[in-house]
Amino acid sequence: MFKQVDTQDLETVEVVVDGEPRKLQAGISVMAALLADGELNSRLSPTSGKPCGPHCLMGVCFECLMEIDGIQRQACTTEIEKEMVINRHLSETGENSHE
Amino acid sequence: MSKCYDVVIIGAGPAGINAGATLAEMGLQVVLLDEQQSLGGQIYRNISHASAELLADMGAEYQRGRELVARFEQSGAGHEPGATVWHVEADGHVYYSKEGTSHQLKANYVLVATGAMERPVPFPGWNLPGVMGAGAVNNLAKEAGLVPDCEVALVGSGPLLLLEASLLIKKGVRISTILETTPKLPPLTAVAKLPPALKRMDFLTKGLKMVSEIKRSGAEHYKGVTKIKALGKERVETVEAYSDSEQLHFPAGLLLTHFGVIPNTHIFRLIGCHLEWNQEQRYWFPKADQWGRTNFEKIFAAGDGAGVRGALAAEYRGELAALELARCLGVIPTYERDLLARPIREAILHDHHPRPFVDAVYAPLFSKETLDKDTVLCRCEQVRVQDVRKAVQEGVRDVNEVKIVTRCGMGPCQGRMCGPALAEVMAAELSAPPERMGTLTVRPPLKPIPLEEVATMELEGSAAQPADLFKNQSK
Incomplete structure (x- = not known):
């Protein structure tokens, strides 16, 4: 859904996304790095249980709220760092996702 | 112990950067707090690390940010990147979270x-996932060099919608349609405002060039559309709308929305600054004097957060605020402030000529028909338009009461996404002006932070105990 236009000297970082190790683009926000790698979903809505995607990418909408290193943070204002543990809890249902 | 500064600036866009540079050049102790990692705000996002290609794509307006950032960096002003401000007190205490x-x-x-x-x-x-702000995609291009590689549809109103469309076309992105809610013919109020805009033919020519580029691209372009709907199962797939009675239906791998911009007033509301209502643009902005001073002596406002006038005006208004702050701090006398302010005020006037016309052409429209009853108004709490209408029919008259009854605005975004539309829904239901519905109360923390962070913070002054920060929050 998104492609990288400046592919020269792209650095990557190794992170863990939803329990799987992954190499993502470095030097950008967590959400941008996920979008660059083909991911559109950021979380399940705790109220409707349906998947959410980022909407504003400037820290306003809180749709990209996800668990980053154990804390619920806005993925669009959090810079990606190596060894980050990112959990979107996309497969959870009901009470588990209602935090 | 907390650190003490002459001026703490919140926000590293054109207003904040320019104010910071001006104050630091006069030898004042300044720190600029900003959520992003690099200076620039949204308009000049990532300007320090922008590739030559990006600089060329975004044009001269974007490049201007480089000089601004360079000046700031040489000025000696402090900069705290990655800092999320979560509380500001009228007495000058600022609280922020970093790492x-x-x-x-x-x-x-x-x-x-x-x-x-x-x-x-x-x-x-x-x-639906895949429905994003046009500004979001603009930010992805600036920050990460990402462009959509699917078919894109754009909906909404305003010059920035067309600007984003033309940027995408330049990048070779396929655009299935541009659906403008702007009326086909400009309102009479706009025609009356055309003469001053003609003083800035450079500006108008650029707008016309943008429109002709869009036309040449072959993208289907409609004006005056109504009843926009994003459709899809797990994510957006198509967009539907009406042009007169004709039903339109277009594919949308991504659906980009843009309905103009409004000031981000959360901090002003938290502090308790007096707000004013902009009747034409239908938004709240902080009441301030010509230098940006709010009703609180220590709290100043500058840039688009104090009323939307664009990046250049923000830069100038940042400098005006800095001049008055320098006077208050005893660094320059009144006559020097006034002397230095004169050319800035002239530049503001020059920049302002086309704005009343553009604002009138793209003035937001709201009516009872604008919002479908099943629309999710509050994304965080999944409150629908009909839930709010029901509360109003039962006699609720203030946005904060609706919030209590329906949970609209109670989620993590604290009403940032639903607040303005909530007032519009209520106003339409009551046939009353939206400013009569009030504004959602904003409380600390401005953004969710772990309690542990608050508990371990070193404090002094009025808030000797962390718990005091959240005391007496009810009005």
Whole structure:
């Protein structure tokens, strides 16, 4: 859904996304790095249980709220760092996702 | 102990950067707090690391940010990147979170330059993944060099919608349609405002060039559309709308929305600054004098957060605020402030000529028909338009009461996404002006932070105990 236009000297970082190790683009926000790698979903809505995607990418909408290193943070204002543990809890249902 | 500054500036867009540079050049102790990692705000996002290709794509307006950032970096002003401000007190205390730790600062003056945000306009399906702000995609290009590689549809109103469309066309992105809610013919109020705009033919020519580029691209372009709907199962797939009675249906791998921009007033509301209502643009902005001073002596406002006038005006208004702050701090006398302010005020006037016309052409429209009853108004709490209408029919008259009854605005975004539309829904239901519905109360923390961070923070002054920060929050 998104492609990288400046592919020269792209650095990557190794992170863990939803329990799987992954190499993502470095030097950008967590959400941008996920979008660059083909991911559109950021979380399940705790109220409707349906998947959410980022909407504003400037820290306003809180749709990209996800668990980053154990804390619920806005993925669009959090810079990606190596060894980050990112959990979107996309497969959870009901009470588990209602935090 | 908290650190003490002459001025703490919140927001590293054109207003904040320019104010910071001006104050630091005069030898004042200044720190600029900003959520992003690099200076620039939304308009000049990532300007320091922008590739030559990006600089060329974004044009001269974007490149201007480089000089601004360079000046700031040489000025000696402090910069705290990655700092999320979560509380500001009228006495000059500022609290922010950075890398998992919260800090308290004390400032003689606080300049709030938090800029603008895209006006959130709910429509059915706007909460599907793949429906994004046009500004979001613009940010992805600036920050990460990402462009859509699917078919894109754009909906909404305003010059920035067309600007984003033309940028995408330049990048070779396929655009299935541009659906403007702007009326086919400009309103009479706009025609009357055309003469001053003609003083800035450079500006108008650029707009016309943009429109002709869009036309040449072959993208289907409609004006005056109504009843926009985003459709799809797990994510947006198509967009539907009406042009007169004709039903339109277009593919949308991504659906980009833009309905103009409004000031980001959360900090002003938290502090308790007096707000004013902009009747034509239908938004709240902080009441301030010609230098940006709010009703609180220590709290100043500059840039689009103090009323939307664009990046250049924000830069100038940041400098005006800095001049008055320098006077208050005893660095320059009144006559020098006035002397230095004169050319800035002239530049503001020159920049302002086309704005009343453009604002009138793209004035936001709201009526009872604008919002479908099943539309999710509050994305965080999944409150629908009909839930709010029901509360109003039962006699609720204030947005904060609706919030209590329906949970609209109670989620993590604290009403940033639903607040403006909530007032519009209520006003339409009551046939009353939206400003009569009030504004959602904003409380600390401005953004969710772990309690642990608050508890371990070193504090002084009025908030000797962390718990005091959240005391007496009811009015």
